[in-house]
Amino acid sequence: MAERYRYIGRESEEDLTFTFYRDGSVKIIDNCLERSVTPKELQGQSYEYYVGKRIQFIRTMLTGRNSSSEGKIVS
Numbered sequence: 001m002a003e004r005y006r007y008i009g010r011e012s013e014e015d016l017t018f019t020f021y022r023d024g025s026v027k028i029i030d031n032c033l034e035r036s037v038t039p040k041e042l043q044g045q046s047y048e049y050y051v052g053k054r055i056q057f058i059r060t061m062l063t064g065r066n067s068s069s070e071g072k073i074v075s
Helices: 044-069
Strands: 002-008 015-021 026-030 035-037
Touching: 002 044, 015 044, 026 044
Parallel strands: none
Antiparallel strands: 002 015, 015 026, 026 035
């Protein structure tokens, strides 16, 4: 499972693609420069976007796991 999001900065010329993987890893591509970016390199609004999407992804993973185990009897 992986989720992909695109961030296009309003005030800056940033164009980034974020891919979040189930194992907790993330791949960030700068679409303008066609290179990988680490989370440490993000600043300002792109960093806030990354953090928000990361939290959303983790919540989705936790909710999916909890709802899939509800109602099952484990012996």
